Amino acid sequence: MRRRTLDALLTTGGLIVAAVLLVVGGLMTWASSFVDNEVHSQLSAQHITFPAKGSEQLNDPLVKPYLEQYAGQQLTTGAQAKAWADHYIKVHLDESTGGKTYSELSAAARANPDDPKAKAMVDLAFKGETLRGLLLNAYAFGTMGKIAMYAAWASFIGAAAMIFLALLGFRHLRRVPVEEEVAIGSRHTAPKPAIA
Known part of the structure; x- marks a missing residue:
C-alpha cells in the first residue's frame, strides 16, 4: 500500500x-440545557423559599450546616432540592414521626384502624416522603444535566484534538513521496552469515 x-x-x-x-x-x-431548564422551571413553580438567614428554622444543628448557604433563596436547582429534601423535610419528618418510616407507620395504622392519630401519621409520612422523592428526582436529573455538560466539553476537546491531528496529517501527506510504500505485515531481516 x-x-x-x-x-x-x-x-x-x-x-x-x-x-x-x-x-x-x-x-x-x-x-444539558434542556435538563437544567426543566429542573429550574419545575422547581421554581413550587415557590419553595429557604428560611431567611438568622431565622429560628436555621438554628437546628441538623439543618443549619446544609441550608445556611441557601438562606433566603428560592429553591431552583437540583443541589438545593437535595439539601431541602434531606436536611429540612427529612429532619422535620423524623421529628414528627419519631424516625419511623411510612411502612412502619402504615403497619401500625392497619393494626389499629380506629386510631385517627395513626392514620394522620401515615398521611404525614406519605406526603413528606413523596415530596422528598420528587425533590430527589429533581436532584438526580440536575446531576445528569451536569454530567451531560461535562461529556459535551470532553467531546468538543476530543473533536479539536482530532481536527488538529487531521491538519497535521494533511500537512504530512503533502511531504510524502508519491511512490513510497508501506510494508504491512512483512519484516526485513538481515541475512544470516553462511556457516562453513
Missing part, C-alpha cells in the same frame, strides 16, 4: 471522528 493512501485514509478517518464528536458534543449541550 502506498504511504500517501494510508495517510489519506487515516487523516480522513480523523476528520470523520471529529465530526461525530462535534455532533455528540452538540447533542450533549442541548441535553
Whole structure:
C-alpha cells in the first residue's frame, strides 16, 4: 500500500471522528440545557423559599450546616432540592414521626384502624416522603444535566484534538513521496552469515 493512501485514509478517518464528536458534543449541550431548564422551571413553580438567614428554622444543628448557604433563596436547582429534601423535610419528618418510616407507620395504622392519630401519621409520612422523592428526582436529573455538560466539553476537546491531528496529517501527506510504500505485515531481516 502506498504511504500517501494510508495517510489519506487515516487523516480522513480523523476528520470523520471529529465530526461525530462535534455532533455528540452538540447533542450533549442541548441535553444539558434542556435538563437544567426543566429542573429550574419545575422547581421554581413550587415557590419553595429557604428560611431567611438568622431565622429560628436555621438554628437546628441538623439543618443549619446544609441550608445556611441557601438562606433566603428560592429553591431552583437540583443541589438545593437535595439539601431541602434531606436536611429540612427529612429532619422535620423524623421529628414528627419519631424516625419511623411510612411502612412502619402504615403497619401500625392497619393494626389499629380506629386510631385517627395513626392514620394522620401515615398521611404525614406519605406526603413528606413523596415530596422528598420528587425533590430527589429533581436532584438526580440536575446531576445528569451536569454530567451531560461535562461529556459535551470532553467531546468538543476530543473533536479539536482530532481536527488538529487531521491538519497535521494533511500537512504530512503533502511531504510524502508519491511512490513510497508501506510494508504491512512483512519484516526485513538481515541475512544470516553462511556457516562453513
